Structure formats: C-alpha cells, structure tokens
Amino acid sequence: MRTRLLPALALAAALLALPTGCGRADDPPAGAAPPAGAVPAEPEPEATEAAPSAAPPDACALVSRADAERLAGTPVQEAVPVRESCTYTAPVTGPTAQVEVYVGDGAKKYLDIERDLGHEVRPLAGVGDEAHLTAEAFFIRKGAVWVAVRLMRLNDPQENREPLRSLARTVAGRM
Known part of the structure; x- marks a missing residue:
C-alpha cells in the first residue's frame, strides 16, 4: 500500500507547486505591490458610452x-402627438382628411415599404439631403434624421402633389 501512496503524494505535491490561475508566470499576484523601481503600467482606457445622439425634432413642431389645414384643404383638430409622430384629423362633420407626421426610423421604414409595394416614388430635388414624393406622402432626410408626412384625402391624388411639395420645403427648413 505504501508503494501506491508515494506516487499519489508526489503528484499532489507537484500540482500544489504549480502556479495557479490564468495569469502568466511573470504577472504579480492580484493586489501585490509592484517591485521596487518598476514603472507603473498605463491604466487601461475606460469604456465610455457613446454620446447620446441629439433628440429627434418634434413631429408636431x-x-x-x-x-x-393648408395641406388637407379643410380645418383639422388639435394635434395628437405619440412618440415620434403627430396626427391631425378633420372633424367628423367635415370632409375626410388626415395628416400624419413621422420622425426617425419609422419614417424611413415607411419609405422602404412604399418602394417594396411598388408604389411610384419620385425624387424631390433641392429638399434636404434626400427627398422623395409619392401620391400621398413625402419623405425627407436631413443628416441622419428622416421625416415622413402623409396626407389622406378622398380626392384625386394629383391635386395633392403641389401642396405636398410646398410643405416638404417648409419642413426641410425646420429640420
């Protein structure tokens, strides 16, 4: 029994003598003071959070x-803001009309959907950094911010093109 015990004790002693942890052999143990005359290591840069981007513009502004009202051609009720959107609706007693304003990723997604559906999307020159016009909406990008304005009326969409173009220029100036 003694002959079997000696190799096991020798193996245990060897394992205890080995350095522990995942550090390199020349790394001082955690919390140990640096050796005399050693140059302190540069502190590792702290991770900094990315600066929050500027708040998107207020859709109702x-x-x-x-x-x-000019775009819809009829009086509208007070704005109903919800997150990055704003909606104006005509009174139930008047002609059917609604103006919707979207700011941010939702505006860009709306443009992407219009394209995916095969709707006619025309470029709108001289407005923002990028602008497009459909039969019922316009889309503007200025910097990284997208805005979409949609008009819903029960009329010939051709009647809405110039009012949409005009408002697009105004909105781009406010962005």
Missing part, C-alpha cells in the same frame, strides 16, 4: 396645425 415640424408640421403645425395651420400647415396641416
């Missing part, structure tokens, strides 16, 4: 109630 980009299209006022008066703007919405």
Whole structure:
C-alpha cells in the first residue's frame, strides 16, 4: 500500500507547486505591490458610452396645425402627438382628411415599404439631403434624421402633389 501512496503524494505535491490561475508566470499576484523601481503600467482606457445622439425634432413642431389645414384643404383638430409622430384629423362633420407626421426610423421604414409595394416614388430635388414624393406622402432626410408626412384625402391624388411639395420645403427648413 505504501508503494501506491508515494506516487499519489508526489503528484499532489507537484500540482500544489504549480502556479495557479490564468495569469502568466511573470504577472504579480492580484493586489501585490509592484517591485521596487518598476514603472507603473498605463491604466487601461475606460469604456465610455457613446454620446447620446441629439433628440429627434418634434413631429408636431415640424408640421403645425395651420400647415396641416393648408395641406388637407379643410380645418383639422388639435394635434395628437405619440412618440415620434403627430396626427391631425378633420372633424367628423367635415370632409375626410388626415395628416400624419413621422420622425426617425419609422419614417424611413415607411419609405422602404412604399418602394417594396411598388408604389411610384419620385425624387424631390433641392429638399434636404434626400427627398422623395409619392401620391400621398413625402419623405425627407436631413443628416441622419428622416421625416415622413402623409396626407389622406378622398380626392384625386394629383391635386395633392403641389401642396405636398410646398410643405416638404417648409419642413426641410425646420429640420
């Protein structure tokens, strides 16, 4: 029994003598003081959070109630803001009309959907960094910010093209 015990004790002693942990042999143990005359290591740069991007513009400030009334061709009720959107609706007693304003990723997604559906999307020159016009909406990009304005009316969409173009220029100036 003694002959079997000696190799096991020798193996245990060897394992205890080996350095522990995942550090290199020349790394001092955690919390140990640096050797005399050693140059302190440069501190590792701390991870910094990315600066929050500027808040997106207020959708209701980009299209006022008066703007919405001109675009819709009828009086509209007070704005209903929800997150990065703003909606103006005509009174139930008047002609059917609604103006919707979207700011941010939702505006860009709306443009992508229009294209995916095969709707006619025309470039709108001289407005923002990029702008497009459809039969019922316009889309503007200025910097990294997208804005979409949609008009819903029960009329010939051709009647809405010039009012949409005009409001697009106004909105781009406010962005």
